[in-house]
Amino acid sequence: MDSALKVNKGIPRPPEVNPRAGDILKKRPAKTMDLSTYLDGIKNRDISMLAQSITLIESTRPEDREKAHELISACLPLSGNSVRIGITGVPGVGKSTFIETFGKHITDSGHRLAVLTIDPSSERSKGSILGDKTRMETLANNPHAFIRPSPSGGSLGGVARKTREAVLLCEAAGFDTIFIETVGVGQSETAVHSMTDFFLLLMLAGAGDGLQGIKRGIMEMSDLLVINKADGNNVEKALQARTLYQGALRLFPPSPSSWIPTALTASSMEGTGMEKILGSINSYMNLTRCNGYFHKKRAEQAVYWMRESINDYLVSRFYDNPRIKKALPVMEQKVKEGQTDSFRAASELLDLL
Numbered sequence: 001m002d003s004a005l006k007v008n009k010g011i012p013r014p015p016e017v018n019p020r021a022g023d024i025l026k027k028r029p030a031k032t033m034d035l036s037t038y039l040d041g042i043k044n045r046d047i048s049m050l051a052q053s054i055t056l057i058e059s060t061r062p063e064d065r066e067k068a069h070e071l072i073s074a075c076l077p078l079s080g081n082s083v084r085i086g087i088t089g090v091p092g093v094g095k096s097t098f099i100e101t102f103g104k105h106i107t108d109s110g111h112r113l114a115v116l117t118i119d120p121s122s123e124r125s126k127g128s129i130l131g132d133k134t135r136m137e138t139l140a141n142n143p144h145a146f147i148r149p150s151p152s153g154g155s156l157g158g159v160a161r162k163t164r165e166a167v168l169l170c171e172a173a174g175f176d177t178i179f180i181e182t183v184g185v186g187q188s189e190t191a192v193h194s195m196t197d198f199f200l201l202l203m204l205a206g207a208g209d210g211l212q213g214i215k216r217g218i219m220e221m222s223d224l225l226v227i228n229k230a231d232g233n234n235v236e237k238a239l240q241a242r243t244l245y246q247g248a249l250r251l252f253p254p255s256p257s258s259w260i261p262t263a264l265t266a267s268s269m270e271g272t273g274m275e276k277i278l279g280s281i282n283s284y285m286n287l288t289r290c291n292g293y294f295h296k297k298r299a300e301q302a303v304y305w306m307r308e309s310i311n312d313y314l315v316s317r318f319y320d321n322p323r324i325k326k327a328l329p330v331m332e333q334k335v336k337e338g339q340t341d342s343f344r345a346a347s348e349l350l351d352l353l
Helices: 021-027 035-043 047-058 062-078 095-108 163-172 208-213 216-221 232-249 274-291 293-320 322-336 342-351
Strands: 083-089 113-119 145-151 177-181 198-203 224-227 262-265
Touching: 035 047, 035 062, 035 163, 047 062, 047 145, 047 163, 062 163, 083 095, 083 274, 095 113, 095 177, 095 274, 113 163, 145 163, 163 177, 198 216, 198 274, 224 232, 224 274, 232 262, 262 274, 274 293, 293 322, 322 342
Parallel strands: 083 177, 083 198, 113 145, 113 177, 198 224, 224 262
Antiparallel strands: none
16 A cells, blocks of 8 residues: 655755856956956946946945046946936835836836945945845846946945946947936935936825825925826725825925926826826926926036045045054044044044045
8 A cells, every 4th residue: 555645756955056167267357457347348348347337436446446437427428418317206115116117118118227225335335235136136127227236335325336327337338218217305305316317206195194204305306296006995085195296286386497287197016107107207208308407407517426435535534544544543533532623633633635
């Protein structure tokens, strides 16, 4: 008599290492590459080389800075031909799911999409998980999309220090639509607004007092409000929220772009509302290009980032100065012990320059 207990043969365990890893490593160029290697890779739309180029411009090593500046200058004439869209919203609003669904809609429409996501950095370890590719698995495997997570590094507004330069490289690599996802709604979202053409704010229906974190300023900057998760039993609440926000938008002063912001509903899970959102973005771009606001805003953004670059350079020059490196720990100890105040200490350190 056969036993009722039977052990079925299991499936073979998948390899822990990508079987193509050897071929990938063989094709990967040496760490030290010249400018032409980076530039040719970007022009040829090599995603691997684009990723390495962004790593180069994000590097804080002094020896990488000059090469990064040369690469950005070389890519500048090839950039500027995309629609830059900033996407933000309260934590839990479903930004990653929305980006994946809307991103698929973008690529299905014949566009090439680059997604620059900003992952919050730990205040203690300064590290980031950088797990956005995992949350956007379908889009990450899309041949017409490129996802690049970057650590916020403590930047205001949840924007990585080199995000704008990464935008230029992506445009030079032929991506005609750029998404920039911020950490979340805060007091300094001006940073992402100052590097995008269109600003999209994701909202939740029925959040009540939880929306108090969204200040008037962030809504005034928005070109479109989208009530996300408008599915299932939440459809009616989403429609009510849309009506309320649409009324609130009418109270704001007119936009210098002559665009009238609206509120829409969408479901990232069901894929509904994406066509209207894309239509709204296209209408905005047509309007601002015709009335000249698009080019005016791009020019103002260039000046803004020139000033930001000056600030970054001055801070970097200060902390890299050998005399500052030597005097800073001593001055910090004096401040801790109350031998001098913070303002006098800062003034003395600056005088060393």
